[in-house]
Amino acid sequence: MRVISYNLRKHKASGELLALARNFAIDALCLQEVDSADLPDTLGPLNLADTTKGNRLGLAIYYRTSRFTAVDTQSFALKKSVHDRVLAPAHERLIGTRVVDNETQHELVIGSFHAAPLTASNSLRRKQIHAAHAELLSMGTGLMTLMVGDFNYPFFTKNLHAHMKDSGYALSLSNRRTYTRYKVFRGHFDFATSLGLDIASVETLPRGKSDHLPILVNAEYGKGY
Numbered sequence: 001m002r003v004i005s006y007n008l009r010k011h012k013a014s015g016e017l018l019a020l021a022r023n024f025a026i027d028a029l030c031l032q033e034v035d036s037a038d039l040p041d042t043l044g045p046l047n048l049a050d051t052t053k054g055n056r057l058g059l060a061i062y063y064r065t066s067r068f069t070a071v072d073t074q075s076f077a078l079k080k081s082v083h084d085r086v087l088a089p090a091h092e093r094l095i096g097t098r099v100v101d102n103e104t105q106h107e108l109v110i111g112s113f114h115a116a117p118l119t120a121s122n123s124l125r126r127k128q129i130h131a132a133h134a135e136l137l138s139m140g141t142g143l144m145t146l147m148v149g150d151f152n153y154p155f156f157t158k159n160l161h162a163h164m165k166d167s168g169y170a171l172s173l174s175n176r177r178t179y180t181r182y183k184v185f186r187g188h189f190d191f192a193t194s195l196g197l198d199i200a201s202v203e204t205l206p207r208g209k210s211d212h213l214p215i216l217v218n219a220e221y222g223k224g225y
Contacts, residue, residue: 001067001197003028003110003217005148005190009210010057011035016208021046021062024205024216028099029062030112032150036060049073054091059112059149061097068099071107076135078128094132096147098139106144106221108197111136113149125153126163133169133193144196144225145169148217151191169193176204178213190215196222 004026008014010033021029021043029046031039036051036058046062050073063070076094096111113132115125129151136145153160157173164171171193178190190212192202200218207213 001028001146001217001219001221002026003030003146003148003192003219004205004214005030005032005112005150005192005217006214007032007114007150007190007210007212008034009212011038013208013210014038018043020205020214026216027064027067028097028110030110030148031060031062032112032114033057034060049097050075050095052092052095059092059095059114061095061110061112063097063099063110067102069102071098071100072139073097074135074139076132078131078135093128094135094147096136096139098143104221106225107140108144108146108221109136109139111145111147111149113147113151115150115152118152120152122153122159125151126160129160129193130163130167133167133195137195144194144221146192146194146197146217146219148190148192148215150189150212152189153191157188164193169195170197170199172199172202172217174202174204174215176213178204178215179211192217192219194219196225198222 049061051060052058075092078093205214
């Protein structure tokens, strides 16, 4: 399974989506900072599962209809930061789609996540991550889960690794940094967390018009699922 996650930087990189869908043979595309009203229903071989509705800058998930059948898509509100409350309310920081593999009949949940900005604390972001995992698990008990997105967590990722291990999830960083626009805030902002999946690789793709670089996740179904 091949999944791309991309923060579009206030929708500025939206013109790159069709090429990403076609050129990388992906099965799903998870987006952050999109203008929900300006997204097409299809991107080449991908169909739009759904978008968030309450955010100024939203989230979206596309999936390959030849590979998957979408069963359910839900959006979730998570604990708000001060930034969210005062400057730019973000009511929904997670969207999840439950899909069935048309060939193998495996079921899994794919999530697109956008954590609170760097003005918030790592503690709050960890709470958001844990809450997001719980919400995705509520979409199907015991299902494999892949959550990708902008975690806004460039520092102290060793601590995050430990927290993920305690929750049963695996944290996977890409081979290169995903955010390099500013001298101070550089690092791995865009991650993958997974449950029941074997992550073969996470690759940082070339830069486009966004301040984030897309990541490409290659995952396989875990044994026993």
